[in-house]
Amino acid sequence: RILSGQSTVGSLRARALSMDFGLTQGSAETNQRYGGKSVNNTDNILSINGDVDPWLGLSVTQxxxxxxAIVIPGAGHALWALMSKIDDSDFKKYYDEILEVVSGWLDLRKPARLRRGSSL
Incomplete structure (x- = not known):
């Protein structure tokens, strides 16, 4: 869900947006319209978060x-995306999981005759 106004950072951001751009809070309306953190009836959305990410409370974690949704222990904001960490065994298993999920989605889009493991 969009939780602006429910934390110090959220309330400061909401106030700044209102003062700078004339925007008012519409979190409840936006959450109602788009479902907030409930991503029901959607496909092929992968949410990746670190459990020490300051944005975790605003993220899809279920x-x-x-x-x-993947929550990586010990990871912060976008740490999972750093290629230099790919050989670290703790992060490699999550990278492999991400690769498997996305590869599966891409494989589903191929005609059956072109899918991995199918005979021609």
């Missing part, structure tokens, strides 16, 4: 059918 998997839904067709939309998995």
């Amino acid at each position: 998997s839904q059918p067709g939309s998995p």
Whole structure:
């Protein structure tokens, strides 16, 4: 969900947006319209977060059918994306999981005759 106004950072951001751009809070309306953190009835959305990420409270952290969520212990904001960490065994297993999920989605889009493991 969009939680602006429910934390110090959120309330400061909301105030700044209102003062700078004339925007008012519409979190409840936006959450109602788009479902907030509930990504029901969606497919192929992968949410990746670190458990020490300051944005974790605003993130999708629970998997839904067709939309998995991965929370990486000890990772902060976008740390999972750093290629230099790929050989570290703790992060490699999550990278492999991400690769498997996305590869599976891409494989589903191929005609059956072109999928891995199928005979021509």
